[in-house]
Amino acid sequence: MPIYLAGEVSSADKLVRFTPEKFAATYNVEVLTHTEVVSIDTERRKVRITSGPGEKETSIPYDALILATGARAHVPDGLKSASKDVFVLRDLEDARQIAQTLDTQTIHHAVIVGSGYVGLDALESFHRRGIRCTLFASSGHLLKGALDVDMSDLLVSHLGDLGISIRNDRVQSLDVAPDGSIRSVHTASGEQTGCSLVLLATGTRPNTALGEKAGLKLGPAGGFQVDTHLLTSMASIWACGDVVDFTDGVTGQPLHAPLALNAFLSGRVAGQNAARGGTGRPARMKKVVRAAAVAVGGLEVAHTGWSLESAISIGLDAVAVTIQSRSAASLAPNNPLHVRLVAERTSRKLLGAQVIGKEGAVQRANVVTSHLRSGSTVDDLYDMDFIYAPRLSPLHDALLVAARALQKDL
């Protein structure tokens, strides 16, 4: 969707992998659209469905049920608005509406509320269209939980150089004109900022209500509690995607990790197990490492595992270093690479990394993810055979430099 919103894809239809008809034909399943499941009768193994409010309900029996209800955009009460210029960005219909507004109206100034991945993706898309943007981060901290504050500060400073304003302030209310157009946003510090479009990227919530009503247990991270086969606490009901808690590959604890690859893999596991009918070996969902990235302002911003702040928040005795290195040898064209590396003090086990640079950040985070998955220490990372090719990678890769710095600190 960020690419579509930037105006680089001619039609939203190109983002659609399957139409309902094609999906039904490809997998030989019945697809009901414009149909809501309003309740699950776990005793009689039936779901109650309706085609809309006020319409009559009917029942469909099931042998196996999969809940893939995903997550929804969460908007704080004070910011809920019916203005035609105020958007969330969760599904393709949201994206279509935003794109239509961008294509047909002149947006002098866009305000983005929220500093997570959705906010930064939207910022990048608007900025690529040449729209002046202001992003409000209530904590003054971009990608909080993923980036530590020094890496966030580096990104804020870089975006500032591009004329993108990142404000450390909380948007408390929206000023909408009688005709439904947005006029301005009002902040906790008393400022009023005029704008012609507002994107609310204020987080998501897993859609657990239907399952909760049927008695499914939630996990501590907010999704359905599932076992390694993705079976919920209720017989014959599996769950997958953004609506379940997975198991963290670093700590072994339940983790909410609503990432596309986890949705894909867990959907496959839930489907296989729901369909197997008790024969053969059940499919298992792997442990997951929370690893993601965003392309913003010409930078790759990537992270994997735990930031220092988030590690400390779950009681780990963690330590971190931040280093600056480069993408290639000093005599070759190269760009700065910033690496923050986090490890547990006594065990020296790696906990996570954050990498920011014009190139090579995502794949370096992937290298660290490999190490996180195998329970490596900072010494194992230092012992890595990083490839040296002067035009492509320096003799001392940025991750090697970071590992060395952390060894010295430990």
Next chain:
Amino acid sequence: MPIYLAGEVSSADKLVRFTPEKFAATYNVEVLTHTEVVSIDTERRKVRITSGPGEKETSIPYDALILATGARAHVPDGLKSASKDVFVLRDLEDARQIAQTLDTQTIHHAVIVGSGYVGLDALESFHRRGIRCTLFASSGHLLKGALDVDMSDLLVSHLGDLGISIRNDRVQSLDVAPDGSIRSVHTASGEQTGCSLVLLATGTRPNTALGEKAGLKLGPAGGFQVDTHLLTSMASIWACGDVVDFTDGVTGQPLHAPLALNAFLSGRVAGQNAARGGTGRPARMKKVVRAAAVAVGGLEVAHTGWSLESAISIGLDAVAVTIQSRSAASLAPNNPLHVRLVAERTSRKLLGAQVIGKEGAVQRANVVTSHLRSGSTVDDLYDMDFIYAPRLSPLHDALLVAARALQKDL
């Protein structure tokens, strides 16, 4: 040196990290230049030195001795030549001479003999200067031992599109004019190819003669046999760099891996152990994975661990797949990525990978190296949390696609 040869560095002096004087001052050691060690008296712990042939020999006693004699360019007898237009590329003096020729003469056509890293580095440098190049690969196979033939073919085809001729033929002799200039090369198939410069990139040999004369044992891979502390078979003599056999991180067997990072790390280990005088814990050289890359014709060509051919040659029951994927999501600007993945059949253990693409190949090879070092299987690689960010990396990373294909084959 490839960057210098391409004319992108103003002076070869910029490639010099330490002058002898600066090295002596920085580390407080005596540095003798223009001095050759002609023999080692291991009984009396002395080395015999001379300042040149015919000069008188003197002795220097040692408590600890480190052999860091490196490797030298190897030229087959039939190609040895005193022509001013025929070069090897091993040390900075070689590079200076080549650069001077390129800077002062018009080179209509350069012939490169040899298809290893040095040959490809030189090819890239000459090509960047706009010089027409022909590279002779006696096996028709680029980076043999590192790349399997299908990946080599892909590279040959790409270079052909750039007007670079890769010839499957062996250069047997050189035709040098009476004035010492090169006229042509003659090949096994009877062809005669005119040229104005020849680079002989026909391999290297470790400089073991001095140590062998003193009775040091060689390892099966051709370098000195050393223990994990880099002590040779002789008391008080350590060795490091291109002149020793390391231990392969994949097979546990002795491995010749003359790579810059191994030279750096082993130099540190040998130095620490030679200097420690029996107190404290000795430094250990890590196991190494053979991983390298070259930038040629706008491509990153990277490999790590064992190719299928090389794995089979050491008796492993190996299997491989080759896939084509892309560097980013299909709707974003992206480039093809070719991955070949090698694993052991029964254990499913990863043995190596080869990655070729305009971007992201080196770092993906580094991801596989991480897995090789931890003894991962192809299933562990498939379970990786590859980062998805549409502009930076597709939902299904090329390595994930390769792992999936290999799982199916196994």
